[in-house]
Amino acid sequence: MKAKIKITLKRGVLDPQGKAIQGALGTLGFAGVEDVRQGKYIELDLAHTDAAKAKAEAEAMCQKLLANTVIENYEIEIA
Amino acid sequence: MKSAVVIFPGINREHDMMMALEAVTGTKPVAVWHTQASLPNVDLVVVPGGFSYGDYLRCGAIAARSPIMRDIVAKAQKGLKVLGVCNGFQIITEAGLLPGALVRNAGLRFVCKQVKLTVENNQTFFTNKLAKGSILRCPVAHGEGNYICDAETLKRLEGENRVVFRYSQGTNPNGALNDIAGVMNETGSVIGMMPHPENMIEPLHGATDCRPLFESLLAA
Numbered sequence: 001m002k003a004k005i006k007i008t009l010k011r012g013v014l015d016p017q018g019k020a021i022q023g024a025l026g027t028l029g030f031a032g033v034e035d036v037r038q039g040k041y042i043e044l045d046l047a048h049t050d051a052a053k054a055k056a057e058a059e060a061m062c063q064k065l066l067a068n069t070v071i072e073n074y075e076i077e078i079a
Numbered sequence: 080m081k082s083a084v085v086i087f088p089g090i091n092r093e094h095d096m097m098m099a100l101e102a103v104t105g106t107k108p109v110a111v112w113h114t115q116a117s118l119p120n121v122d123l124v125v126v127p128g129g130f131s132y133g134d135y136l137r138c139g140a141i142a143a144r145s146p147i148m149r150d151i152v153a154k155a156q157k158g159l160k161v162l163g164v165c166n167g168f169q170i171i172t173e174a175g176l177l178p179g180a181l182v183r184n185a186g187l188r189f190v191c192k193q194v195k196l197t198v199e200n201n202q203t204f205f206t207n208k209l210a211k212g213s214i215l216r217c218p219v220a221h222g223e224g225n226y227i228c229d230a231e232t233l234k235r236l237e238g239e240n241r242v243v244f245r246y247s248q249g250t251n252p253n254g255a256l257n258d259i260a261g262v263m264n265e266t267g268s269v270i271g272m273m274p275h276p277e278n279m280i281e282p283l284h285g286a287t288d289c290r291p292l293f294e295s296l297l298a299a
Contacts, residue, residue, distance in 0.1 A: 013227060014254070016187045065144055068137055068173065070180040071227065 001046050003058040004077040005066060008039035013071045042066060051078045080296055082108040082123040085151070087142040090129035090166065092275065099277035100125065103293035113145040121159075123204075123296060124151055128165030128220075128275060138181060138223045139169030148174050160204050160299065161269040165221055168261070168271035176269045177262055178236070179228030185254025189222040194250040196260055196274060199242045203263060204299030205270050206243060208291040215288040217274040219252050224273040226255040226262070236262055244272055 009015050018036040025033045044061075048054040058076045067074040082100050086093050093110065100108045109119050118124060131142035142148070148170070155161045155176055163171035169181045184190055198206050198213040209215075228236070233256060236242055244261035251258045253273070261272030276289035 013182065014185060014225070016183050016185055020187055065140065066136070068140065068180055070178075070229075071182060 001048050001051060001054045002079045003044040003046055003054055004079060005042040005044070005058060005062060006039060006075045006077075007042065007062075007067050007072050008037060008074075010071055010073055039072075054078050080104045080106060080123065081119075081121040082106070082125060082296075083111045083118055083121045084108045084125045084127055085111045085113065085147055085167075086127075087113040087129075087131040087145060087170070089131040089133055090127055090142075092128035092165065092277065095275070095277045096125055096127040096164065099280050099293055100296075102280065103290060104297055111147060113142065113147050115147050115150075117150045118147070118154060118159075123160040123162065124154075126151075126161070126163040126167030126170050127277075128167055131166055131170060134223070137173065139166060139171075139173040142166075142170045143173035143175075152176060155264075155269050158266065158268050162205060163269075163271040164277065165219075165224075165273055165275060168273055169223065171269065171271050177264055177271045178232045179226055179262070181223050181273070182225045182227055183223050184221070184225050184252070189220075190224075190252040191218075191220040192252060193217065194219050194252055194260075194274060195247045196244045197247040199245050200240050200263070202240075203243055203267050203270060203295075205292050205295050207298050208295040214247055215276075215292075216279065216286050217276055217289055218278050219274045221253070221273055224253040224255065226253075226259045226273070228256065233257065239265070241265070243270055244274070 018038045022036040046054045062074045196215045198209045201211045246258040263270045276292045279289035
């Protein structure tokens, strides 16, 4: 199974990379970009055939390594 | 005073740290490779600076999960003194020894320059030779030194006098909350800081402002 994990900075955590992207978009003439938040996407191939188990394991991986929950949120999609 | 310096792939300040420890304490530190399961018997372990694992995933994240860190975390909880500098600060924070997180510098750029640090707490194993409020010149070299934590943690850190060093005189290089340059854990056994005091201890460094920090280790 595939675990698709999206990791984003929590609201309120300054995202200087997002700000730089916003600035560059403005330079290119894209007016009206009110905010940009950037993040990470991680795709895992798991040996599990049970979606619930795969999700539980991906959840543990996020908690232990993939995300820093002090500053980041994560979303897991099993496919 | 017996010390160990931990080395991960991508760490590059271990020699500077080992030279500073030896020069001031008179005892050569033991180098410990990250795959070792346990530390030798020491009074202090230092996690030095560099770019462990190329800062992949998040700075310090991979190193924080290596075998030696399990032993460091277990021993730190029993009172072993731990000092993390720069990437070492990021690593021990990722390992949960200190609260908060270090994120990309607010100005987006890697900053390599001299800053001024105020000693906010002089009752620690690394600051006891200095007066509270002392100002030290010290180099920084990092891209992700912007210290952040939630409002409740910040209130606790400030209230419990756990901010050890603060950038002073307008020299905050990274946007860190409340100008925080270094913090300690609840018991004072773990200190993390972004600046590099090991590079400010002999005349060839340009100044010796940070030598008393290392001298403090002998009194601690």
